[in-house]
Amino acid sequence: MYQNRLPQRCSSTSQDVPAVLPRYPGWRWRSVVLAGALGCGMSLAAAQTVLLDGATGPATVPAGVYWLDVTVTSASGGGGGYDEGAKAGDGGAGVTVTARVAVVPGQTVSAVIGQAGAGGLPKQIGTGGGAGGAGAGAGGNGGNANLNPNSGGGGGGGGASVVTIGSSVVRAGGGGGGGGGSWQIIGDPGASAATSVANAADCATPAPGEPGLGALPGDGAGGGGGGGGYLGAAGTGGETAIEDGPAIGAPAQGGGAGGSCVFMTGPNVLEAAPMAVAGPAGGVGASTNAAGGPGNRGTVRVVTNASARLEAAMAAAFSNVPPTLMPGQTSNVTLTCTNNGPGAAIDAACVPTVASGGATVSNVMCTPPSPAAVLDPGAAMVCTFDLTATSSAGPVELAGTASGGTGPDAVATAETAVQAAGMSVAIGLPANVIAGATAPGTLVCTNSGPAAAPVATCALDALPAGSGEVRNLVCTPTPPTPLAAGEAINCTFDYVAPAALPAGPVTLQASTTSGLTGAPVVTATASLTVTQAGATGVQAVPTLQFWGLLLMSGLLAGLGLRAQRGRSGRR
Secondary structure, eight states, X not given: OBOOOSOOOBOOSGGGSOTTOOOOTTOHHHHHHHHHHHTBXXXXXXXXXXXXXXXXXXXXXXXXXXXXXXXXXXXXXXXXXXXXXXXXXOOOOOEEEEEEEEOOTTOEEEEEOXXXXXXXXXXXXXXXXXXXXXXXXXXXXXXXXXXXXXXXXOOOOOOOEEEEETTEEEEXXXXXXXXXXXXXXXXXXXXXXXXXXXXXXXXGSEEOOXXXXXXXXXXXXXXXXXXXXXXXXXXXXXXXXXXXXXXXXXXXXXXXXXXXXXXXOTTOOBSSOOEEEEXXXXXXXXXXXXXXXXXXXXXXXXXXXXXXXXXXXXXXXXXXXXXXXXXXXXXXXXEEEEEEEESOEEEEEEEEEEEESSEEEEEEXXXXXXXXXXXXXXXXXXXXXXXXXXXXXXXXXXXXXXXXXXXXXXXXXXXXXXXXXXXXXXXXXXXXXXXXXXXXXXXXXXXXXXXXXXXXXXXXXXXXTTSOEEEEEEEESOSSEEEOTTOEEEEEEEEEOOSSOOSSOEEEEEEEEOOOBTOOOEEEEEEEEEEOTTOTTOOOOXXXXXXXXXXXXHHHHHHHHHHHHHHHHTO
């Protein structure tokens, strides 16, 4: 609530004494007390802009201003009216509350000034209570004199004064009205507003003081009206005097005082606990055949303070970051930017980016929207976004930037990874082949995952001259093709050996790739030896030359003729 983060401003010079504190008869000594209180930690700088000085506003916090010095003085209660032989009660004093409030440029500042409670009238029958002073809340009316025969009316309660900055308030409660005089019974004084300041959310709700009691059967003066305050802390109305009956001699009571309070919300915080000193004196209770004296009006004063902006410490953190992503997969991620205070962040922004790797950020949605003109201390900006893996496998680094604080931007990082497709390739060949012969071969390209291959390839490289050739390559499915994890491309081919023996073993090379950006090309090799026909241990696949084909054709023809004759003889 209170932020003691600024250097102490203590001085014994007259320049630290506010020059425009409200002056009321008999109140100068209180100004000196207030000046002493302001001398340490709340001195008013020489170069100030006055936003409100006895006026209600509204005014706007200027650019570059981050602190306001606020002085709020409530009104005092009116004195009670006269009756024969006894003085009426004096009105209760108001109070002056001072506070230094952290603000942001552009905030609206306004005020309600409490008005004085009126004095009660003398020697009245069923009337004569003084009017309560207007304010936030208003003072309660003084109680009327009772109905028989005549007495003094109670004084009205003083109105509360308030300064509102945005939705934050500094409120000073009004003094109570004095009780009326009643024959030989002296009226009680109204209660003076206490020099304590509550920190309460109810401070934002003004409440009027209660009216004083009166206009009852019998003889007696009216009670004083209660001072204006806030919800749950308004002044109570004073009881009427009793001049006859079993309680004879009870004086007319003075009204209770309204409470003083502060409530800071949004970007506003207090530098230190607010201070309060006694405010303007109440109206004097009548001691002659006259009305009680009116109370004194309240006032307000708001000036800028040149102190540096209160620190706003921003922090950023990622959540819901997946450990891995498949290529093309989208995951919803959260970046939270928090203002750890104690001051407000201005033009606060929360921005997620991809620092490196194969992913993109899209559909960023922030609550409140980024940037925000003001992010209150303790508040957070929560941003969700879509993180989509591209076709580039490998690590991905996220960066989240929180700006708007008084120091360097806060940067959070997080890591994920785009999964690769684990491609492999294998060639199947016999160990030997006779020169000029054909050998069958197999080629298998497998995706072992975990990611799918969007454009898988599977191919044999061309052979050098004199090393033979590859024919009839047939693959299922036909590459390039999408290939899920665990699937393979299966190929068959013929290797035709050269007629002339090569210098050494023939090596075939195959390659495969997943089609992911940056994915490696995976290769494999297999070798076989080309030999002469009849070589020991050679498992040749023979080829038929011209004379062999001719001999085989004759043999097949003879067999066919014999079979035909056999069928003819059996007919």
